[in-house]
């Protein structure tokens with residue numbers, strides 16, 4: 204019972220001891236906790252207070268259980284390796300259980316909420332036996348927001364508690380707000396791995412059966428079977444995107460899968476930019492970019508989620524509801540993302556499914572040019588760069604990367620050395636430009652400016668990208684990923700498009716952000732990237748800002764405006780004029796081939812696609828000839 208030491212203890216009718224529930228805990232919360240304990244039957248219930256002592260108790264317990272390995276080379280930091288089957292979001296097991304099927308739309312899995320609850324209630328029955336149930340009060344966004352967005356996650360995973368403490372504002376302060384009577388979201392999570400008396404635990408308990416379920420009308424989340432980030436840290440994708448997108452539709456704002464950055468020009472002029480790229484397509488990297496062009500500065504506000512609402516001045520303001528970064532590890536290094544490196548170096552971080560070095564640090568592909576001579580890979584096996592052991596025998600890990608491609612670092616955003624002061628503002632920052640981007644080998648130019656808001660929404664609605672390891676399933680398959688939100692829209696995608704169109708119609712057009720479409724991932728004939736990316740993306744940001752201010756040249760093409768011959772600043776860049784031309788080229792044949800795919804995509808969504816977007820498709824077809 205060491206975990207409960209800090210709190211009051213009250214025996215309840217179920218016989219479960221509730222530890223740390225302070226006097227004044229909202230009755231609705233207390234009764235939900237007791238109801239859940241009655242169903243799931245944990246050994247104890249612990250309220251999370253957010254204290255340092257609590258962090259120490261939790262991480263000690265995780266180390267003792269073998270889930271965490273304390274890193275010798277980073278302060279207060281831990282390594283975890285998941286079960287090899289529990290490494291990513293499970294989109295095929297994710298459901299939007301609205302009352303009516305049509306409200307989930309064609310892009311979401313759906314089941315009748317009553318039927319789903321019957322299935323999940325029997326899964327939850329006794330699922331926490333032998334474990335501790337934690338109650339995590341949390342707040343997405345600042346505590347002093349006008350309408351703080353509160354939630355409570357119940358979980359039986361200490362890994363989830365530790366991660367939620369990094370990723371959200373959580374503990375006593377959130378509970379105090381809930382206790383004032385403000386609305387809050389119920390988020391229930393179990394790894395689904397009860398322990399019989401005497402049964403020994405494994406380092407990463409989980410269940411082969413997984414369900415990630417949102418009940419939009421009730422604003423409730425039920426998750427079962429997985430301990431992985433997006434499936435289990437319910438404040439993140441489940442609340443801040445799926446449930447929040449429904450709230451945003453109803454209340455007239457936007458909940459988006461976007462980074463937020465502050466860009467300062469050499470003149471001192473500031474612009475705030477939001478960008479939506481699908482999972483593992485470059486948000487964290489752009490958010491922390493170190494410009495290669497002199498005099499330009501980027502500061503970070505967010506790397507994954509933006510909540511945007513119109514301010515009284517008619518401009519669109521964005522806040523980042525998160526408190527941490529849950530970033531893709533592979534590819535993150537001093538050359539590509541030095542600010543992420545500086546953030547994690549300070550410690551207080553959790554690394555999952557990366558490799559361990561012999562001196563107690565972490566490593567992953569792309570961290571440095573040369574891998575260490577020996578590693579323990581994410582599956583716990585010996586790993587060497589050659590794939591051979593000291594005797595020249597082939598290792599079981601030979602030919603495989605040391606880290607899972609979706610391995611992640613989980614670290615406090617406040618440690619980011621370039622965090623913008625405005626991160627802490629409750630009102631957010633006024634957005635000048637929105638970038639949509641994807642991972643496409645062909646067709647999509649480096650940067651294209653939309654003609655207006657409606658055309659920009661069309662760009663977002665038809666965004667396509669190659670799938671990545673952030674979700675289970677095939678990698679590298681081109682699919683439509685509207686606004687980078689395909690797995691996260693909590694309702695009918697066509698209605699979501701209408702909401703975007705309506706947001707623009709209700710606004711002063713001169714104050715709306717300009718919308719751009721970017722692609723860092725276009726390839727040449729040999730398969731190499733046409734554009735160096737990372738810090739060099741500052742050159743694209745410079746062009747975006749110059750367009751906003753009417754200072755940069757552009758060519759009008761059937762798909763929008765692309766930089767003219769000397770539009771992009773390529774001073775000092777090691778790229779040939781031919782490469783540059785290929786990076787921004789609009790190939791009419793490639794685009795004509797795209798038309799039926801867009802048509803098919805709209806047909807998949809069906810009648811709910813707004814007619815204005817069908818009009819945009821017709822107009823594009825005409826312009827392409």
Ligand code: GTP
Pocket residue numbers: 480481482483484485486487488489506507529530531532533534535539673723724732735736737740
């Ligand atoms: P989620 O956290 O899954 O939502 O992803 P994200 O959009 O934040 O992706 P992230 O920035 O972590 O990048 C994912 C991968 O893309 C990493 O392996 C990066 O190294 C790589 N990447 C990011 N930016 C660029 C770029 O400009 N060019 C190229 N070639 N690769 C990039």
Ligand code: SPV
Pocket residue numbers: 292431432433434439440481482483507529673674
């Ligand atoms: C993503 O997949 O878009 C992520 C990681 O940002 S997760 O939080 O696991 O969804």
Ligand code: MN
Pocket residue numbers: 460481482483507
């Ligand atoms: Mn994401």
